Amino acid sequence: MFTNYASTALKVVSSSMEPGLNPGDRILFSKLLLDTDIGGMKWVDLGIKRGDLVVISPPYFRKNQQFIQIVNPLVQFITFQKIQLSSYPRYSWEKTNMIKRVIAVPGDSVRMVNHRVYLKTPKSSKFRYEEDVIEVSYNWKSVDTPGIWIPGYPLDGSSSEITLEEGEFFVLSDFRGQGSDSYLWGPLSSDRILGKVFFRYWPFNAFSFL
Structure with missing residues:
Protein backbone atom coordinates (compact mmCIF):
# COMPACT_ATOMS: atom_id res chain seq x y z
CA MET A 1 0.00 0.00 0.00
CA PHE A 2 2.73 2.47 0.98
CA THR A 3 4.73 1.55 -2.13
CA ASN A 4 1.80 2.50 -4.36
CA TYR A 5 1.54 5.87 -2.63
CA ALA A 6 5.26 6.54 -2.78
CA SER A 7 5.93 5.56 -6.37
CA THR A 8 3.96 3.95 -9.19
CA ALA A 9 5.33 3.15 -12.64
CA LEU A 10 3.38 4.02 -15.76
CA LYS A 11 4.09 3.52 -19.45
CA VAL A 12 3.22 6.33 -21.88
CA VAL A 13 0.99 4.78 -24.54
CA SER A 14 -0.10 7.76 -26.65
CA SER A 15 1.42 10.75 -28.41
CA SER A 16 -0.78 13.25 -26.54
CA MET A 17 2.09 14.50 -24.36
CA GLU A 18 4.61 15.05 -27.14
CA PRO A 19 7.08 16.65 -27.43
CA GLY A 20 7.88 16.21 -23.73
CA LEU A 21 6.85 12.57 -23.35
CA ASN A 22 6.76 10.01 -26.16
CA PRO A 23 4.99 6.66 -26.58
CA GLY A 24 7.06 4.00 -24.85
CA ASP A 25 8.50 6.33 -22.20
CA ARG A 26 8.27 5.03 -18.63
CA ILE A 27 7.57 7.44 -15.80
CA LEU A 28 7.05 7.35 -12.05
CA PHE A 29 4.27 9.20 -10.29
CA SER A 30 3.42 9.52 -6.63
CA LYS A 31 0.27 10.17 -4.65
CA LEU A 32 2.53 10.95 -1.73
CA LEU A 33 3.21 14.33 -3.30
CA LEU A 34 -0.49 15.17 -3.00
CA ASP A 35 -1.29 13.91 0.49
CA THR A 36 -0.46 15.37 3.88
CA ASP A 37 -1.51 12.40 5.98
CA ILE A 38 -0.85 8.83 4.83
CA GLY A 39 -0.94 5.87 7.18
CA GLY A 40 -0.72 8.11 10.24
CA MET A 41 2.48 9.78 9.02
CA LYS A 42 2.59 13.49 8.26
CA TRP A 43 4.14 14.68 5.01
CA VAL A 44 4.83 18.05 3.48
CA ASP A 45 1.93 19.04 1.23
CA LEU A 46 3.51 20.20 -2.03
CA GLY A 47 0.12 21.01 -3.54
CA ILE A 48 -0.69 21.10 -7.24
CA LYS A 49 0.83 23.95 -9.19
CA ARG A 50 0.44 25.27 -12.71
CA GLY A 51 2.78 23.37 -15.01
CA ASP A 52 2.79 20.14 -12.97
CA LEU A 53 2.49 16.84 -14.80
CA VAL A 54 -0.16 14.69 -13.17
CA VAL A 55 -1.72 11.28 -13.68
CA ILE A 56 -5.49 11.45 -13.78
CA ASN A 97 -4.79 6.50 -16.18
CA MET A 98 -3.81 9.45 -18.36
CA ILE A 99 -0.94 11.93 -18.10
CA LYS A 100 -1.82 15.63 -18.41
CA ARG A 101 -0.35 19.01 -17.58
CA VAL A 102 -1.99 21.31 -15.05
CA ILE A 103 -2.60 24.64 -16.76
CA ALA A 104 -4.90 26.42 -14.32
CA VAL A 105 -5.76 25.99 -10.64
CA PRO A 106 -8.80 26.97 -8.52
CA GLY A 107 -9.57 30.68 -8.80
CA ASP A 108 -7.94 31.06 -12.22
CA SER A 109 -9.86 32.14 -15.29
CA VAL A 110 -8.84 30.44 -18.52
CA ARG A 111 -9.68 30.70 -22.21
CA MET A 112 -8.12 29.35 -25.39
CA VAL A 113 -7.53 30.81 -28.84
CA ASN A 114 -6.14 28.51 -31.54
CA HIS A 115 -4.93 26.08 -28.83
CA ARG A 116 -3.01 28.81 -27.00
CA VAL A 117 -4.02 29.37 -23.38
CA TYR A 118 -4.69 32.75 -21.81
CA LEU A 119 -4.76 32.88 -18.01
CA LYS A 120 -6.02 35.37 -15.46
CA THR A 121 -5.05 34.63 -11.87
CA PRO A 122 -6.98 35.87 -8.81
CA LYS A 123 -4.25 38.50 -8.28
CA SER A 124 -4.41 39.80 -11.85
CA SER A 125 -6.95 41.97 -13.64
CA LYS A 126 -6.05 40.87 -17.17
CA PHE A 127 -5.36 37.76 -19.19
CA ARG A 128 -1.76 36.84 -20.00
CA TYR A 129 -0.10 34.17 -22.12
CA GLU A 130 0.31 30.89 -20.26
CA GLU A 131 4.11 31.07 -20.50
CA ASP A 132 4.02 34.43 -18.70
CA VAL A 133 2.06 32.95 -15.80
CA ILE A 134 3.26 29.36 -15.45
CA GLU A 135 6.70 29.13 -13.84
CA VAL A 136 7.51 25.69 -15.23
CA SER A 137 9.12 25.68 -18.67
CA TYR A 138 7.68 23.23 -21.22
CA ASN A 139 7.04 22.92 -24.93
CA TRP A 140 3.69 22.31 -26.55
CA LYS A 141 2.42 21.88 -30.06
CA SER A 142 -0.95 21.60 -31.73
CA VAL A 143 -2.58 19.69 -34.54
CA ASP A 144 -2.76 21.42 -37.90
CA THR A 145 -6.18 22.91 -38.49
CA PRO A 146 -7.51 22.33 -42.03
CA GLY A 147 -7.41 25.42 -44.20
CA ILE A 148 -11.20 25.43 -44.58
CA TRP A 149 -11.67 25.35 -40.80
CA ILE A 150 -12.61 28.89 -39.76
CA PRO A 151 -12.82 30.28 -36.19
CA GLY A 152 -16.08 29.27 -34.59
CA TYR A 153 -16.15 25.77 -36.05
CA PRO A 154 -16.21 22.89 -33.53
CA LEU A 155 -12.77 21.85 -32.27
CA ASP A 156 -11.13 24.98 -33.70
CA GLY A 157 -8.78 25.15 -30.71
CA SER A 158 -10.65 27.99 -29.02
CA SER A 159 -12.90 28.09 -25.97
CA SER A 160 -14.83 30.70 -24.03
CA GLU A 161 -13.72 31.98 -20.63
CA ILE A 162 -14.33 29.86 -17.55
CA THR A 163 -13.38 30.44 -13.92
CA LEU A 164 -12.33 27.42 -11.88
CA GLU A 165 -14.12 26.72 -8.64
CA GLU A 166 -12.60 25.22 -5.49
CA GLY A 167 -11.27 21.73 -6.24
CA GLU A 168 -11.25 22.24 -10.02
CA PHE A 169 -8.25 22.12 -12.34
CA PHE A 170 -7.79 22.76 -16.05
CA VAL A 171 -5.52 20.12 -17.58
CA LEU A 172 -4.29 19.81 -21.15
CA SER A 173 -2.21 17.58 -23.38
CA ASP A 174 1.11 19.05 -24.51
CA PHE A 175 0.10 17.96 -28.03
CA ARG A 176 -3.06 20.02 -28.13
CA GLY A 177 -5.94 18.71 -30.14
CA GLN A 178 -4.44 15.22 -30.05
CA GLY A 179 -5.59 14.01 -26.64
CA SER A 180 -8.67 13.98 -24.43
CA ASP A 181 -8.41 16.78 -21.88
CA SER A 182 -10.16 19.80 -20.31
CA TYR A 183 -10.57 21.41 -23.72
CA LEU A 184 -13.10 18.66 -24.51
CA TRP A 185 -14.67 17.90 -21.13
CA GLY A 186 -14.03 20.98 -19.00
CA PRO A 187 -12.54 21.34 -15.52
CA LEU A 188 -11.22 18.26 -13.76
CA SER A 189 -12.23 17.54 -10.17
CA SER A 190 -9.33 17.18 -7.73
CA ASP A 191 -10.48 13.67 -6.75
CA ARG A 192 -9.60 12.57 -10.30
CA ILE A 193 -5.93 13.44 -9.81
CA LEU A 194 -4.07 10.26 -8.86
CA GLY A 195 -0.56 11.62 -8.36
CA LYS A 196 2.26 13.82 -9.58
CA VAL A 197 4.73 12.70 -12.23
CA PHE A 198 8.25 13.21 -10.92
CA PHE A 199 10.66 10.99 -12.86
CA ARG A 200 11.26 9.40 -16.27
CA TYR A 201 13.37 6.25 -16.05
CA TRP A 202 13.11 5.04 -19.65
CA PRO A 203 14.60 5.47 -22.21
CA PHE A 204 18.00 5.85 -20.58
CA ASN A 205 19.00 8.75 -22.80
CA ALA A 206 16.00 10.69 -21.44
CA PHE A 207 16.59 9.68 -17.80
CA SER A 208 15.43 12.77 -15.84
CA PHE A 209 13.34 14.33 -13.10
CA LEU A 210 10.19 15.96 -14.44
Missing part, protein backbone atom coordinates in the same frame (compact mmCIF):
# COMPACT_ATOMS: atom_id res chain seq x y z
CA SER A 57 -8.52 9.24 -14.04
CA PRO A 58 -10.58 10.91 -16.80
CA PRO A 59 -14.08 12.05 -15.80
CA TYR A 60 -15.76 9.62 -18.20
CA PHE A 61 -13.92 6.55 -16.86
CA ARG A 62 -16.11 3.88 -15.26
CA LYS A 63 -14.40 1.29 -13.12
CA ASN A 64 -16.63 -1.51 -14.36
CA GLN A 65 -16.16 -0.72 -18.05
CA GLN A 66 -13.76 -3.57 -18.76
CA PHE A 67 -16.20 -6.07 -17.26
CA ILE A 68 -18.99 -4.51 -19.35
CA GLN A 69 -16.96 -4.91 -22.53
CA ILE A 70 -16.59 -8.64 -21.82
CA VAL A 71 -20.25 -9.26 -20.97
CA ASN A 72 -21.77 -6.92 -23.55
CA PRO A 73 -21.48 -9.25 -26.60
CA LEU A 74 -23.24 -12.04 -24.69
CA VAL A 75 -26.08 -9.75 -23.61
CA GLN A 76 -26.49 -8.48 -27.16
CA PHE A 77 -26.58 -12.06 -28.52
CA ILE A 78 -29.19 -13.24 -26.01
CA THR A 79 -31.41 -10.19 -26.59
CA PHE A 80 -31.01 -10.25 -30.38
CA GLN A 81 -29.07 -6.96 -30.35
CA LYS A 82 -31.89 -5.14 -28.52
CA ILE A 83 -29.97 -4.47 -25.31
CA GLN A 84 -26.41 -3.45 -24.63
CA LEU A 85 -24.77 -2.58 -21.33
CA SER A 86 -22.47 0.13 -22.60
CA SER A 87 -22.78 3.11 -24.91
CA TYR A 88 -19.01 3.07 -25.41
CA PRO A 89 -17.99 0.81 -28.31
CA ARG A 90 -14.26 1.07 -27.57
CA TYR A 91 -12.57 0.42 -24.26
CA SER A 92 -9.64 2.54 -25.44
CA TRP A 93 -11.77 5.61 -24.77
CA GLU A 94 -11.91 4.65 -21.10
CA LYS A 95 -8.30 4.42 -20.02
CA THR A 96 -7.80 4.16 -16.28
